[in-house]
Amino acid sequence: MNIETISWQNNRIRIIDQTKLPGRLQYLYINNLRELWRAIKELKVRGAPALGAAAGLGIYLAVKDSRAKTFGEFSAQLDLAAKYLASSRPTARNLFWGIERVCRVAGKNRNASLPRIKELIFQEALRIIEEDKLSCRRIGELGSALINDRDTVLTVCNAGILATIDYGTALGVIYRAVEKGKRIKVYASETRPLLQGARLTSWELKNKKIPVTLICDNMAATLMQQGKVAKVITGADRIAANGDSANKIGTYSLAVLCAYHNIPFYIAAPASTFDLGKRSGRDIIIEERDPREITGLFFRQPIAPRGVEVYNPAFDVTPHQLITAIITDKGIIRKPCRKNIKRVLK
């Protein structure tokens, strides 16, 4: 099955509506910036690299029909679109990176005609998509060297095709290892509250015919205790200059459990996920989401008493000390993290 997470089709953005998976593979057309904002907020499209691509196309969508007469006017519209889109979700670096990247093209070409600037923005958005494909392949190639034949790898959330344009980051590492002939089994941690591991990762891996076993998040420690986990690999949403990595809630827990059980813990993420402006994880804003994600199981039947207080952080920060290595498209980053991040990303 060919899965296209996000693409430009008939002058609009087409995404897979990921809230419909695993029940249905349903594509959704995004006609304007407001629709994209909502699709991001509601996780119809999600995954840091995919958000970077969505951001580029989204900004183009916002200004492609602009009737601005001057660059100043156009630039103001661009700023407004950028700010609006950036308000959809706070944590994933790639979203902001994508927005900044296409806006920068406009700034650099301020003397060009407005139709030409629009065209350049569009090309830059498409370039983000093409580059993401390449960087995932590169992450897969580099990371697969860390995986042994017959390894059982545990992952959380979805850092696969559905989180990127193609191939994935953490799952890309697994896909490449399998292509190289390594026999890999995967534990997919379901990833409460929104179950991206159950709904997306196990679906992706089943499509790829890679053996996958679904567990609840609270079962990972038991598998490690039984010696059944060789490695943990996850994606990341934002990585600070010292290597502290924000990723889906539950990632930090896995990193601590790995340290206790002497299991390598890897992060796989493209360079666009790094935010060198953040000295450490303490500077990363963690999104808190609707309590009903926890109390209602997709807002349907209540599973907790009415009015119960809820804490619902969407991400957590794993300190660099707990990360064995960060697999990026520019190279594998080991300790000391801060120094090697600078060197590898230069």
Next chain:
Amino acid sequence: MNIETISWQNNRIRIIDQTKLPGRLQYLYINNLRELWRAIKELKVRGAPALGAAAGLGIYLAVKDSRAKTFGEFSAQLDLAAKYLASSRPTARNLFWGIERVCRVAGKNRNASLPRIKELIFQEALRIIEEDKLSCRRIGELGSALINDRDTVLTVCNAGILATIDYGTALGVIYRAVEKGKRIKVYASETRPLLQGARLTSWELKNKKIPVTLICDNMAATLMQQGKVAKVITGADRIAANGDSANKIGTYSLAVLCAYHNIPFYIAAPASTFDLGKRSGRDIIIEERDPREITGLFFRQPIAPRGVEVYNPAFDVTPHQLITAIITDKGIIRKPCRKNIKRVLK
């Protein structure tokens, strides 16, 4: 609101159907052993101490109308009932303890008339209930000394009123601390897959007007990282002679996280939960349950691809090294565990 987890009413067992909570507080009458077996299997009644009480009443229910003519015949019926009931769930020690206890009464009084033996079994079953109430109070009293004013305590699953006859074990410690005027906040970990934390513990605590915040299981580490958890207290389903404790899946994970964050980790359980015949946790049988508990959210809409492989252990074993102390009705057991278990339980 007065909650009566399990009682003898109108010549049958009455339980709260816990699968209906938090939506409805609905009582269910159990008319025969088969109904009890199913209620236990389906977790309509659950919690190690409550299962001990259910076992006693269940055996009485099975034999009260026995038409046996001889003790041998009666004893054979008793054995059959005991074996059948014991096959409902394998892990909680109290279930077996309850069965053994009422059966022992029969054995000891083999020379009495059969109506008299039935009466003695009934009295023993009621005694289990009364003793459980007292032992929970005692656990609460002893454990509450370990809790400080303004502590925030994290717990998993439900070790409260609904897991016992009254008051609870882990929650009993909290209830008593609050009665003593300590200001306690609780984090209830939702406890996938069957969400006893979300459905039962947060409901119980809200009834008692104790501040409770519901989290997903994968969020506990983040709270600890933020310094928001002073103590973790859980119940137990079976405790080996060396202190290794089987409890709801996810407990071991919390114990490792506590060790990493230097947070005291307490188990609260009555003497009836100890199984000195098991040298260590390795000898404890861990129940594996229906995969659909994970893939279907209460068997309703699918949240994972059809046919995905699932691992669904209902319990895990926390090694004694990770347990700060075990709070029992006979006293608080600290390290060295094996020695002190013998001494305290003598």
